[in-house]
Amino acid sequence: MAGRGLLPLGNPRGKSFKAIARDISEGYAAVNPIFLKPFETEDLKGLYAELEKCLSEIRAGKFPHGQIEAIRVRNLRLQRLYGAAMVIRNFARAKRVIIF
Numbered sequence: 001m002a003g004r005g006l007l008p009l010g011n012p013r014g015k016s017f018k019a020i021a022r023d024i025s026e027g028y029a030a031v032n033p034i035f036l037k038p039f040e041t042e043d044l045k046g047l048y049a050e051l052e053k054c055l056s057e058i059r060a061g062k063f064p065h066g067q068i069e070a071i072r073v074r075n076l077r078l079q080r081l082y083g084a085a086m087v088i089r090n091f092a093r094a095k096r097v098i099i100f
Helices: 017-026 041-060 068-094
Strands: none
Touching: 017 041, 017 068, 041 068
């Protein structure tokens, strides 16, 4: 069993940033300062970039007119991704890291 200081190289969660962004959008992962603590500067930048890419992909998709449930799911995914991006921005600012 790996010790606390022996995180894998690259992404500390063991997943790609795209997979983490997808998990966040689906509600499987919640982003908070504790979640972000093991991330290095480059990891924060990569995760933030992937969140922004997912936000753009969802916004660029066709809007589901007249489908109330699909609209709700779309808006909920956008809300989760935007909230996670805000948490990452504030966490990076507190660590004095420029991520944009």
